[in-house]
Amino acid sequence: MRYSEHICARYQQALNLLSRRWVGLIVRVLLDGPLRFNELAGKLQVVADRVLAERLRDLEAEGVVTRAVHVGSPVRVEYALTAKGLALAPVLDAIEAWSHEWIPLERVVATETASASADDSASADESDQPTEHASAVVHRL
Numbered sequence: 001m002r003y004s005e006h007i008c009a010r011y012q013q014a015l016n017l018l019s020r021r022w023v024g025l026i027v028r029v030l031l032d033g034p035l036r037f038n039e040l041a042g043k044l045q046v047v048a049d050r051v052l053a054e055r056l057r058d059l060e061a062e063g064v065v066t067r068a069v070h071v072g073s074p075v076r077v078e079y080a081l082t083a084k085g086l087a088l089a090p091v092l093d094a095i096e097a098w099s100h101e102w103i104p105l106e107r108v109v110a111t112e113t114a115s116a117s118a119d120d121s122a123s124a125d126e127s128d129q130p131t132e133h134a135s136a137v138v139h140r141l
Contacts, residue, residue, distance in 0.1 A: 001013075001016055017058075017062055017064075018088075018091075020055065020058065021051070021055075022044070022046075022047045022051060022052070022055050023055055023058075023059065024092060024095070025044055025046075025047070026040070026044065026047075026052070026055055026056070026059065026065075027059070027064065027081065027085060027088050027092060028092050029043045029044060030065065030079060030080065030081045030085065031081065031086070031089055031092070033080070034068070034078040034079060034080035035078065035079055035080075036076060036077060036078055036079075037049075037052070037053075037056075037077060037079070040052065040056075040079060056079055059085070062084075063082055063084050064081065064082060064084050064085040064088070065079050065080065065081060065082065065085055066079070066080050066081075066082055067079055068080065
């Protein structure tokens with residue numbers, strides 16, 4: 001990634017991480033505590049399993065999320081925020097407060113309606129659509 005020499009490189013890297021699609025939602029859901037892959041996918045509802053797996057790997061590589069494998073039958077894999085991830089809580093709270101003040105609810109509803117219509121008519125690219133095969137992704141992680 002290229003950085004502007006006029007803006008703090010750490011700030012630019014932080015925005016690069018947080019601006020990746022679905023990262024904010026993933027971190028927000030994990031603020032409530034550790035979750036298994038299927039639980040996380042179920043709470044998010046809008047993220048395809050493949051994309052969720054990619055984002056979790058990205059967040060783990062950045063030290064924001066930990067992946068814990070609990071041996072047993074069946075093997076359980078849980079994702080949780082690290083101290084670095086938990087430190088994002090006030091940032092996400094601030095974004096939420098800003099959104100309540102500056103993003104009209106009508107715009108959100110209109111966007112959801114337009115997205116639903118587009119989803120109904122387009123079937124070519126389903127990369128952001130959830131799938132029913134979440135358990136297959138867990139085993140590949």
